[in-house]
Amino acid sequence: MAPNHSNEENSHNSLPCPILRVEDYDIHPKTGFLPPNPPLTRLPDLYYSPWEQVIDSYHDLMLAGRLGESINMLPILETDHLKSIPEYRRAFLILSILAHGFVWGKYEAVRDVLPACIAIPWVKVSNVLEIAPICNHAAVVLWNWRLIFPDAPFDLKYDVFAMEIYYLPVNNSIDIRNNFLPFFESNLATLITFTNTSDEGWFYLVTTTIEAIGGRALNAIILALEAVRDRDNFKLMSALMVICSAMKDINETLQRMFDKCDPYIFYWKVRPYLSGWENEDRLPKGLIYEGVDQPDEYGNPVYRQYAGGSAGQSALIQAIDIALNVEHYPTGVKTGITNNKVFSSEVKEHTREEPNGNCYAASSINSLSNASSCYHLRIQNHQQQLEFEKMSSNASNNNKPQQPYLHKIRQNIPGPHRRFLEDLAKIANIRQYILTRTKFPLDDKVQGLDDDDLVKAYNDCLNEMKNFRNKHLQIVSTYIVIQSHRGGGHFHTKNPYLAKCPVSTITHNTTTNIPITAINNNSTTNTMSTCVSVTHLKTKDARITSKTITNGSDLDLKGTGGTNLMPFLKQMRDETIAKEIGS
Ligand code: HEM
Numbered sequence: 001m002a003p004n005h006s007n008e009e010n011s012h013n014s015l016p017c018p019i020l021r022v023e024d025y026d027i028h029p030k031t032g033f034l035p036p037n038p039p040l041t042r043l044p045d046l047y048y049s050p051w052e053q054v055i056d057s058y059h060d061l062m063l064a065g066r067l068g069e070s071i072n073m074l075p076i077l078e079t080d081h082l083k084s085i086p087e088y089r090r091a092f093l094i095l096s097i098l099a100h101g102f103v104w105g106k107y108e109a110v111r112d113v114l115p116a117c118i119a120i121p122w123v124k125v126s127n128v129l130e131i132a133p134i135c136n137h138a139a140v141v142l143w144n145w146r147l148i149f150p151d152a153p154f155d156l157k158y159d160v161f162a163m164e165i166y167y168l169p170v171n172n173s174i175d176i177r178n179n180f181l182p183f184f185e186s187n188l189a190t191l192i193t194f195t196n197t198s199d200e201g202w203f204y205l206v207t208t209t210i211e212a213i214g215g216r217a218l219n220a221i222i223l224a225l226e227a228v229r230d231r232d233n234f235k236l237m238s239a240l241m242v243i244c245s246a247m248k249d250i251n252e253t254l255q256r257m258f259d260k261c262d263p264y265i266f267y268w269k270v271r272p273y274l275s276g277w278e279n280e281d282r283l284p285k286g287l288i289y290e291g292v293d294q295p296d297e298y299g300n301p302v303y304r305q306y307a308g309g310s311a312g313q314s315a316l317i318q319a320i321d322i323a324l325n326v327e328h329y330p331t332g333v334k335t336g337i338t339n340n341k342v343f344s345s346e347v348k349e350h351t352r353e354e355p356n357g358n359c360y361a362a363s364s365i366n367s368l369s370n371a372s373s374c375y376h377l378r379i380q381n382h383q384q385q386l387e388f389e390k391m392s393s394n395a396s397n398n399n400k401p402q403q404p405y406l407h408k409i410r411q412n413i414p415g416p417h418r419r420f421l422e423d424l425a426k427i428a429n430i431r432q433y434i435l436t437r438t439k440f441p442l443d444d445k446v447q448g449l450d451d452d453d454l455v456k457a458y459n460d461c462l463n464e465m466k467n468f469r470n471k472h473l474q475i476v477s478t479y480i481v482i483q484s485h486r487g488g489g490h491f492h493t494k495n496p497y498l499a500k501c502p503v504s505t506i507t508h509n510t511t512t513n514i515p516i517t518a519i520n521n522n523s524t525t526n527t528m529s530t531c532v533s534v535t536h537l538k539t540k541d542a543r544i545t546s547k548t549i550t551n552g553s554d555l556d557l558k559g560t561g562g563t564n565l566m567p568f569l570k571q572m573r574d575e576t577i578a579k580e581i582g583s
Helices: 008-012 046-056 058-064 067-072 085-104 116-129 137-142 159-165 170-184 198-230 233-255 263-274 315-323 365-369 382-395 404-412 415-427 430-436 442-446 453-486 524-530 546-551 565-577
Strands: 145-147 188-190 287-289 333-338 341-346 503-509 531-537
Touching: 046 058, 046 067, 046 085, 058 067, 058 085, 067 085, 067 116, 085 116, 085 137, 085 263, 116 287, 137 198, 145 198, 188 198, 198 233, 198 263, 198 315, 198 430, 233 315, 233 430, 233 453, 263 453, 315 415, 315 453, 430 453, 453 565
Parallel strands: none
Antiparallel strands: 145 188, 333 341, 503 531
16 A cells, blocks of 8 residues: 655645555554564475574584575475565565574585575565565564564663562562562573574564664654644644653663674674675675576676665665654765754764864855865854755765765665665654754643743654664674674684684783773873783684774774774764754
């Protein structure tokens, strides 16, 4: 059924249509992009038992070095025995885990040909789900969980509090534990992991929980858009407050990544399996999907390239950005408005902070493309701010998202969710509405709303998004940047390719094992005495470039999607703050 759009003109109809019906996009009003019922734990048709059997013994086969052999022996199964979308999702998850396990192996050489028994059905299943045939966020996070006790609620409860109970005197604690402990325990488990580690399970489940919380935010986005259409400021305020509170809960949940996901295990054991075959040194040409693509005109096999799985593929965070009209630009290009000033500047790659921490003014839209322009037009009021934003938007041809990573990962987002983002972008006007309506009508005064209340509610949402990105930066620093300096992962020690890699030396702090240069670039001498030199394998799969090792810099680290990791993430954060509406 075609999604039902409406715009402000519809507000004059006696029966306003819903702005967007989430159901049309395979979104649940409560759980959002997460399916409301647990995903299938097994494909019901026994025809698929050869796949399920390999999954049953996956870790044993991997450890024995026999996963590849077992996969090669699989028959090429048809996909027409799959009868429902949940079955297609289970099939996609299975095939993703089999494919990535086959390609990356464990202590084995990387394989660059995916056999037809995986490649052919994987591509067919991907077509139905409208995603690229590569492991993605949807597979390992949205379709990869179960309830431990089916009758108990979906919950990743805060068990740190429960742990404190263990420190109470025994007599007290027994009572408290018996009465309350169940409320603090998690009821979630993952279905399949690459590594059979609880750390990997926790990495997925924290993200699954974030998606579930996001359901509230998605619903509130629709309500906010309806409120704008109906010019109902009170409803808009309430909806923004729900988005803000959902973001707060998301941020608390994000912080829980540290509870049970060990950064070392994540970086050295789990992350390599999530890698794709685009911008990937270990598979520079990509991967051949045997039996899928015809050889090229010269008879050479065709290599496919896709970026691997990342929580960055979450449609949820993109949806909130879109609803709040936060815009993202290619890394190194900054444009926006902060503190009532317009700025537009093209910064050199690797420039991480804006000079003076301040912004630059543009006197006309032409200067958006002029890197050296720096004018000082102060935005006097919300109307001017709005005019500028309209001009910027026209100048960029509305060709969104402009950040190439965000554009590229749309191929990893399931079709209906992707269409939701596209349709939402066409009608998202909350920010514009707030900018044009700073003086509230009498009705609002009666309801106790002040002129600045809406602005504050909107800014509060932005602030929580900024907090999300700040926390996320901390996580990336701990789980990727620091780990990449640590060394010690022997993912492919027998891999002939890696055996040829050059060896480099780096100095580590003995207690934290963090390279001195990463702790403090300017004061290495003070701590030198507490350090030992260790030999550090310069593995390409760790994505460490020589510059990273010699300079201790994070600038060359790449994200799963080939992003210039830290500059990219910091810019995403700055672009969020830039949308704050000045009072
Ligand atoms: C150990 C935990 C995590 C690590 C190491 C991590 C790492 C990364 C990396 C490397 C990127 C850059 C994009 C890429 O190339 O893949 C990224 C982006 C992103 N990640 Fe995470 N991530 C983690 C957890 C999460 C969680 C739980 C979420 C929640 C949904 C999340 C949401 C995002 C988003 C939305 C982006 C896009 C950038 C942005 O919107 O600011 N990440 N992440």
